[in-house]
Amino acid sequence: MGTREEGRVTALERAIAERTPLPGLATTSPLHGLRRRSVGSWDVVAQSVAAVAPAGVVLVSPASLGQTAGSFAFLDLAVTVVIIVLLAATISVFARRMASTGSLYTFVSRGLGPTLGIIAGTALALGYAAIAISTLVGASRRTVGLIGRATGDAPPTWILPVVIAVFAILIGSVIVCGLRPSTRIMLVIEIAAVATILALSIVVFISTGWNVGALVPDVSEPFSVSTVLSGVGIALIAFVGFESGTALGPESKRPLATIPRALMWTVIAVGVVYLVGAAAQISGDAAIEGSGAEGELPLARLVESAGFAGAAPLIDLIIALSFLACSLATTTALVRLCFALSREGLLPDVFGRTSMRFGTPAPGAVILTTGVAAVPLVWIVVSGSADGIRSFTTPSAIVGYVGAYVLVCIATPVFLVKIGEFTWRAALPAILAGTALGAALVHDVATKMTTDATGAVIGLAIAIVTATICLVRVRRRPELRAHLGLYDSPVASDSIGGVPAAPKK
Template sequence: MSALADAIRRGRPRLDLTRESPFAGLHRRHASVVDVVAQSIAATAPAGVMLVHPGAQFGRSGSLAFTELVLTVGLVVAVALVIGMFSRRISSTGSLYTFTTRGLGPWAGIVGGSALAMGYLAIAMNTLSSGAMRIAGLVTSEPGSIAGVAVAVMVCTTVITAGVIARGLRMSTRILLVLETIAVAAVLAISFAALSSTGWDLAPLVPRPTEFSPDIVMVGIAFALIGFVGFESGAALGPESRRPFASVPRGILVSVFATGAVVLVGTAAQLALVADDPTGPWASAAGIGWFVDLIVATSFLACSLAMTNAATRLAFALSREGVIPGVFGRVSPRGVPAAGAILIALVVLSVPSAVLLLGGSRDDLRIVTSPAGMIGFLLAYALVCVAAPVFLARIGELTTGAAVLSTVAGTALLAVLCTAVASTTATDPIGLVAVLAILGLVSSAGMVRLRRGTGVIERVGVHDWAVASDTIGGDGEVPR
């Protein structure tokens, strides 16, 4: 008999483990790496990004567009590696919020959590309204009825989103995986066809030195980064994943590399065509504008579901700590925070619906949601990079490589954040003021709760841990 088999045969229960983890009630240890990858990839919406962003990127940066995207992919990979420093040691539905709290303390954690929540909700609203408007444009050509059709599509999508999340984690992630896989496969096929039609002319990808400007590159990276935000959301599935300390960091890296590769191919194809028609290269090259709209809509609606899913898990962690109302921390018999999912889905629906029904447009919504998504995620990513070396030093595991990687990634993110804020100040001051006001109010409310709530500050940053039932002979656990 092997030593492992003998140890299993003679295994004794651990009597020092509690009966429940802080995330009791969740369906623990059932999700796989596939679920983490599906959540992360769907949140980045690579199919929709490939068809929408490159043309706008070219309009902003000219020949520097592809270079900016390559730099953005490198920065995202660095941030993913930093997140892996935490996710190999901590498992929490709070993801970056919990990581920042464990490194920099509860006050910084509240700021990071508020920024992350703002980012999730802003992108969820943006993609929900964008996907719905594209479907509405396919259904009707009457300008006066597009808003009503779009609201109807958003209502139907929200009902499906809340229902899917409430049914269970694996259902939501598998649906996301199927939708995004179909959309990405279609876009890749179009991309290769487009590249073939140009004779694989990659000259537009080469930057012209005369167009180089540090400010243009920084703003371009900030814009390109919007196409990758949400990749970290797979970390929120840690407590529900099998072998979370392996599956979560692995799943996040796989999703980053896959998304980066797909977006680079799609961008190369668009830039190869963009000289002929900068406003709509896909439609002009192949005459398939309706198909492009359908793919983008599918990808964006899947993104909205993924962002709502991530926001639900973040709210679950905050609720279990006592920072926000307890309803967000309740779980259904299926082991999912269904009530929180329904409430968050309704918030995501209500704002864009109100804007459209009151006579506004999607551009009116984006005045606030676009800078909210950009600033929220940049701030959350920067804080987790600053927190990583502090956390590792505290537990005696800081290495030179980890310190250098965290410092470089954090410095780059802060530089991009400052540039993005300066650019937004010049182009969209009203939106920036609204975003800063929202972030300030939410952070202040959280800090007040930390100071006044009984025992709240001691619970902030809570994470999952092994319980007696996770071990051999798990019936021998002791009460808390």
């Protein structure tokens, strides 16, 4: 045994000493230009958590879930957490085997082929853009509200467009300057925001005597699958974007281990925060008559009712920062996705160019950040206010994200069969998550079509037109098919042997 171990050590030492280049390794990655292996696990977690915006969601969304699901709100949220954990396990099947800035687009392309891959990529891009726009506007409006509180006067109407433009410039600049400063900013913001949310939730629990009886569904209420699907549909919007950390795969250290671990950490941590925040909201509503029945700051009113006056400005600030970090994270993911699509020939070359100084897709970042800001600015010019924009961005986000999630769930067992590694243990999470997400998506779209179909129709139309353009481009240039679904691969400089020496003339 000792001789065998000594032989291994000797072989390793000899390989290090000789540094013989390995044949067959390319000198550059298909995703060259990015700073490969430059960020760690916490950076990926920060990206994923910020894209979810847990603090903003906890402070704004529980009232909507309660109004839809009634006493089943907490149960619906718990069911959604389970679905998202299954989805994270599904995405990890791919993330353990390949790293790409294309995220779910690359995974679906590898599992189901280029046509469905393009549809998934288009849907994901729609989701990223919709959330980036919505949270940019949300952060700006909260900031304007804080300015009004500080001055004691209603801010002039031109303040909101100015704040949107300033935030967009900030987001674009941070993305251009590199992942590390971007993710560190997001990490600090979200840690502070989540810590504050948990503290406020504990304050509410203490004030209500830790009343958790309200979390149990009231069996006297009418129960239906439709009600559960409606609740899950609302709760899903709280989790979309968690997969965006996969877009940092080529730039992260040990991506095949880091990305799956970061995804699971994110959904579990965020799920716990949501369950605690929602439990505090439901418990407080049951104990304090009238609290959280209307308006956008139910938890703030509950905290003030518990004796902490003036909590609203603090919570407005937390929401503004959380939404700003979310807009930064989703725009970052959108830039990385478009980078992959450009390298594969589906988008103009400008989106695939990188800055030599920063190692980022700087031209694409500038263009896409400008586009994200332009949508609300034009909306405000045309309509005179930012009211109503979420009626378009929220349905677009649901259609885009959940559509991509369903496709990656379908792609997973097919991919496992293709590579000869299919097992029911690996495929079952995809089957369960895909079935649940598909049912929620169909129910949500059907509901929107019978109530306010405008937002859902516009989102679907944008996705269909974009996907059609890409598919036509592939049909006209069949050679592009061989490039679709590119992912990062080891290069000569990654090996002990390094890059082969140039032949002597």
